[in-house]
Structure formats: structure tokens, C-alpha cells
Amino acid sequence: MSKLTDYFGRKNPVSKKDDCIVVPEANLEKNPVNNRDVEIITATVSASPKPNKQSSSTISTPNSKKTKPKPAVSSSTKKRTLKSSTVDRWIKSDLARDNAELWLKYTADRDGNVSALRCTLCTSFEDELKTMKDFSPAWINGSGNLKLSNPKDHANTLCHAKAYRLHCYKVRRETGADCVVTLPEKLVDPKQQTIPDACERLSTRDEEQLTKKFEVAYMVAKKELPFTTYEDIVKLEMRHGVDVGTAYTNRFQCAEFIDCHAEYLAETLKNDLVKAKFYSVLCDGSTDCTITEKEVVYVLYFDPVGDPDKVQVKLTFLYLKDVGVPNAPGIQSAIERSFQSLGILPCEMYRKLVGFGADGASVNSGDKAGVKALLSKHAPWLVFQWCVAHRLELALKDALKDTYFKKVDHMLMRLFYLYHKAPKKLFELKALYEVMKNTFEFEEGTLKPKRACGTRWISFKLDALKLVLDKFGVYMAHLKKLSPKVAEIAGYLRKWNTPHMLIQVAFYIDVLTPVATLSKIYQGEGVDVVRAGEALGKTKVKLGKLKKKKLEEMSTMKICLQKVEHINEKAVYQGLEFSHAKFDHSLNVMRGQKTDILDVVESCVSSRLDAGSDPLIEQVAMVLNCESWLARSEVDDDDECFADDEITALFQHFCFAHQMLQAGGKMY
Numbered sequence: 001m002s003k004l005t006d007y008f009g010r011k012n013p014v015s016k017k018d019d020c021i022v023v024p025e026a027n028l029e030k031n032p033v034n035n036r037d038v039e040i041i042t043a044t045v046s047a048s049p050k051p052n053k054q055s056s057s058t059i060s061t062p063n064s065k066k067t068k069p070k071p072a073v074s075s076s077t078k079k080r081t082l083k084s085s086t087v088d089r090w091i092k093s094d095l096a097r098d099n100a101e102l103w104l105k106y107t108a109d110r111d112g113n114v115s116a117l118r119c120t121l122c123t124s125f126e127d128e129l130k131t132m133k134d135f136s137p138a139w140i141n142g143s144g145n146l147k148l149s150n151p152k153d154h155a156n157t158l159c160h161a162k163a164y165r166l167h168c169y170k171v172r173r174e175t176g177a178d179c180v181v182t183l184p185e186k187l188v189d190p191k192q193q194t195i196p197d198a199c200e201r202l203s204t205r206d207e208e209q210l211t212k213k214f215e216v217a218y219m220v221a222k223k224e225l226p227f228t229t230y231e232d233i234v235k236l237e238m239r240h241g242v243d244v245g246t247a248y249t250n251r252f253q254c255a256e257f258i259d260c261h262a263e264y265l266a267e268t269l270k271n272d273l274v275k276a277k278f279y280s281v282l283c284d285g286s287t288d289c290t291i292t293e294k295e296v297v298y299v300l301y302f303d304p305v306g307d308p309d310k311v312q313v314k315l316t317f318l319y320l321k322d323v324g325v326p327n328a329p330g331i332q333s334a335i336e337r338s339f340q341s342l343g344i345l346p347c348e349m350y351r352k353l354v355g356f357g358a359d360g361a362s363v364n365s366g367d368k369a370g371v372k373a374l375l376s377k378h379a380p381w382l383v384f385q386w387c388v389a390h391r392l393e394l395a396l397k398d399a400l401k402d403t404y405f406k407k408v409d410h411m412l413m414r415l416f417y418l419y420h421k422a423p424k425k426l427f428e429l430k431a432l433y434e435v436m437k438n439t440f441e442f443e444e445g446t447l448k449p450k451r452a453c454g455t456r457w458i459s460f461k462l463d464a465l466k467l468v469l470d471k472f473g474v475y476m477a478h479l480k481k482l483s484p485k486v487a488e489i490a491g492y493l494r495k496w497n498t499p500h501m502l503i504q505v506a507f508y509i510d511v512l513t514p515v516a517t518l519s520k521i522y523q524g525e526g527v528d529v530v531r532a533g534e535a536l537g538k539t540k541v542k543l544g545k546l547k548k549k550k551l552e553e554m555s556t557m558k559i560c561l562q563k564v565e566h567i568n569e570k571a572v573y574q575g576l577e578f579s580h581a582k583f584d585h586s587l588n589v590m591r592g593q594k595t596d597i598l599d600v601v602e603s604c605v606s607s608r609l610d611a612g613s614d615p616l617i618e619q620v621a622m623v624l625n626c627e628s629w630l631a632r633s634e635v636d637d638d639d640e641c642f643a644d645d646e647i648t649a650l651f652q653h654f655c656f657a658h659q660m661l662q663a664g665g666k667m668y
Helices: 002-009 025-030 035-046 084-092 120-124 149-155 158-175 195-200 204-222 228-239 251-275 328-340 346-352 371-378 388-400 405-420 423-436 458-470 472-482 487-496 499-523 529-548 555-562 580-609 615-624 626-635 644-662
Strands: 015-017 020-022 104-108 114-119 279-287 293-302 313-322 353-358 383-386 565-567 570-573 576-579
Touching: 084 104, 084 114, 114 120, 114 149, 120 158, 158 346, 204 228, 204 251, 228 251, 251 293, 251 313, 279 328, 293 328, 313 328, 328 346, 328 371, 346 353, 346 371, 353 371, 383 388, 383 615, 388 458, 388 499, 388 580, 405 423, 405 458, 405 487, 405 499, 423 472, 458 472, 458 499, 472 487, 472 576, 499 529, 499 555, 499 580, 529 580, 529 615, 570 580, 576 580, 615 644
Parallel strands: 279 353, 353 383
Antiparallel strands: 015 020, 104 114, 279 293, 293 313, 565 570, 570 576
16 A cells, blocks of 8 residues: 555656556556555546446556546535425425425426525515625525525524514415414524624723724714725824724725614614604605615604603604605505514504605595505504695795796796806806905805705795895896807896896795795704694794785895985996886886785695694694693683593594504404
């Protein structure tokens, strides 16, 4: 055996050609092979695949006849085979505890050889699982690992456990039958070290270093910066002498840290929603740059574990989901999947869902096929609240659609696009402004026209109007300079450079100011039904005062008229000359329209925000408005029935929910 080792241990002592082991003659002479060595070599050769009939399986010299055999296949590279009968036996015995009969499927050929294993549950709920950290498409596309340990490990994953729970909910919702959930007691390997376990064993210095890097990663995610910024910030901290260590300093660790932050925030939100007695859902749709319909979901909930002396109502971002088809079932599915991402099943969500807030589109507010109707099937006590900020916008749109404001709005749009991507024009405008500011007084600091068209709140239009009024002379003077070269600008100049446009801009600033204040209150996070009602009442009072005032007494109009100079039968505003006759005519026209426009605005706001309110919301506002309690007690001390009818109506509405929950929630 030692001689055989010498042959195979030297450089090229034995070469393998075709299926024969060829030993050089020089080596045979120096180290003759005995019979025992020949038997070992022969056995080694015979273990290889058999050659063709023409091939020799014995030891030969280089002069021996060479033939081309079939390529040798090593036993280590031999493909593993698995019979379908074996998988069936696994399902009934080894994987019976994991309910493999429900989810384990395989692909086999005619001979019963299995080529891939699949999980039907994970395939059905791929959209809900693909955002999870341990998600893998192997069991959806087909896993080629044919060992028994592969399906066992898959059954112990968090993804499979979530898919199993979703399947049970689907069976319960469609058939009403109970689905027994059999899941592993522990889905995490106890021997595998987790990040919290590793942090517990850190030294004080290492913990401080890691904390700093966690905070940097959080800032990168919060400000939506690229992950490479994390590396630059860490290097800058090192240069400033901050002890951050040398580990975990690249963008890949930054991504890991951000994942940890996300998991912590998601777990915190889940715990809050589990402890909460009830919550409401707010959603809105949008289209991203890839023309994909998205639905953003927020959750508004009451925290019963917070400060007992202060009501803890929190509004938290929940999820941004792809809707696919932006219809009512698609939006409902997006809401359900948002809660499922936290591990909250739809049946658990509907038990605590008391409110739904969205815009007034028919897909949301429809009584028969809208999202409100679909959610009410599972939660009949649900209260739908049409976003008051959207309703106010629609009220203003209705009120001003047949007025001169359409021309004013068109001027705002064309002015914005005229200078939006025109650096040369903007440079000329700035040069003209530098000359005119030495003569005229301007209030607004900016010069470039603001965007007020498209999807913009009232406050955006108000800011754009204020800027145009303040720089009206500058814009018209620059348009005069450009008009000989561009016919389109000359046409705009004829429409805009009039006293009527100037007076209309000033008037609508006064009209929109109280409504824009109301819009900002409605957009605030701390707004509730009581504050919304109070703000609406104050806005109506302001509009009523405007109707009583003369046109010249309105604040913005008064300032505008004070800047008008009367020189040689000309009305001059920031260098623009108008005839007295046209200027006075525009004022008289505005005086006649003032009251009618304010009446229409007040009527539209009232019809949208008062008549459109749910009676239940008005009852809630009556009960929660503590100031009305005091006012009522000062008027009549003997009135002991204040808001009794409202409280009774609220109790009867939500008492139905209590009865259904006590009945076991069979509606789900």
C-alpha cells in the first residue's frame, strides 16, 4: 500500500486516460507493484462507471490501446432522487403535526420522481408575506431542496405561520367554520443569538458607540437620505473626535439598523393597537411616479395606558399599499393588509374599528358599493367621516365656479408657468424689481410667482394672490417688455393689465382669508369634532362681518386703494396708469357683486359642512363640548336633561356593537 501511495503521491506518477489508470514504465521499474497493489488498483478502477466494450479496465502502459469511454460520474455529484410515495409518507407521519396535508404540494414526473416542493399557503398570500424580513420565494416558485429538513424548517418560519393564520381567517369568513391553528411553540431557534441578546452583553463603551450609530441611521431614514450618507456622517463624527468605533460603519449596517428601528416601531404600534379599546382608519389615494395606484393608511386610536390626567389620542402612519385596481374592494383589501402587516387579522381589526375617514369620492362614500358599505358589513356600528378639509375645498370650488375668480385663477397659473423654467425671464424680472423697489414699497419678500393650480389647498391660492397683488406693477411692466416679441404674452397683458383685475385680486384675498384659516385648522392633527364645529362657527361670523362692511373698508382692499395715486385724471398703481373712468367703473361693479359673492360662499360652506354632517357626529360634538355645558348651566340652573337625548342615541348606536361582540362576533 505504501508503494501505491508513492505512485499517487508523486507529481503525475499515474495519469488517468479514458477509463484506464496509466502508470509510466519508469515508475514500474523503480517501484515494482506486487499482487496486493494490483488488486487495490483494480478495485479502484472497477468502482468507476463501466467503460465501453472496446475500453480496458486493467492497468496498461502508454502503448496500450486507447478508446473514448463515457464520462465518469462521481457519487458525490449524483442527483438526489425523491419518490412521491416518500413525500406522501412525510405528510402523514413526519409532518402531520405541521398540517402538511393542507399546504405541502410537489411536482413529479411519470416515474414518480419529485422535482420541486411548494407551499400553497405562502403562494396564496404572497403579497402579504413579501414585505417580511424572512420572506423567500423558493417555496412559491418551487424548492429544489428535497430533504425532509427543508419542509420542517419552512413550517417553523414566521412567514408560513402568518400565511396559516390568514388562511384560517379566510376559511372562517367564507364558510363560517373554525380552522384550528397548529403552530410551533417557538419559531426562533433558541441557540441563535438575537440583537437584543447581543446588546445585553455589550460593554458600556460598545453600547455607547452602537447607540450613536443607531441614532445616525434613524436620522438618515427620517430625512429620506441615501444610505451612503450614513458612511459620510460616521466619518465626520470620527474627525470631530467622537468615539463611534470602527465596526458597523458602512451602508449595509445602516440598512440593518433601519430595519431594527422599523421592527421596533411596528411592534410598538401593534402593542398599542392590541391594548386600545377601539380605533379609526384614515386613508387617501395617490399615484406615484411609476403610475401605480397607492393607498396611504393612518390609524387614530385612544391610548388607555397613558397619562390618566390627559387624554392620549394618537394619529400614526400605518402603511403605504399598492391598490392595483383602485375600486372599493381594492381599497378595503389594502386596509386589511395594512393591519395584517402588523400581525393583526381582519377579524381582530373589525372588532375595534369604529370610524373610517376619507375624501368624498363615491368609491369611498358610496352607501351600496363604496368602501364605507364594505366595511360596515363587518362593523355595522362604523361611523364614516368625510374629510372636512376636502369638503371645504369643494365648497369653495362650488361657490366661485361662476365668478370672475376663474380668470384670476387662470392668471395665477399662467404667471407661474411663465417664470417656472425660464431663468432668463426670471433674471430680467429680478433686475426690474431692483429698480422699482427704490420707488415703490413692497411687502412680500419673494418675487417668483407661486404655484396655485392643480391639487392645492386654499392657503396656497391665498399666498399666490398676495404675492401678485404686492408685485402687480412689476409683473405687468415686465410683460409689457416681452409682449412685442411674443404674441401670447401680449394677449395676456390685455386681459390682466386692467383695473378690474387689480380690484378683483384684492377682493378675493379678503374673501379667502377667513376660509383659509378654517382650512388650516381642519388640516391640523389635533382637530376634533368639537374644535371643527367651533372653527366653522367663527368663520361664519367673519363672513357675516365682511358682508356688513363697505368694499373700501375691507382690509386688503383698503390697503390697495391707499396705494393708488390720482395724477392728471389717471389712477396710478405701482407705475401702471388707468383712466379714472375705468377705475371707478370697476369699483362700482365690485360693490354690486360683493354681497352676492359672500352669500354664495357662506351658503356653500354651510351646505357642505353643516348639512353634510352625520347626525351621530353632531351628537358627539354636543356631548363633548364642555363649554356648552357651562353656558347651558348659566342660562338655566334647573335644566337637568342637557344632552340626554344625544347620550341615549350614542348608547343605542354602539350598544349593538357590544351585543354582537358578546355573541362571539359571528358576523365576521
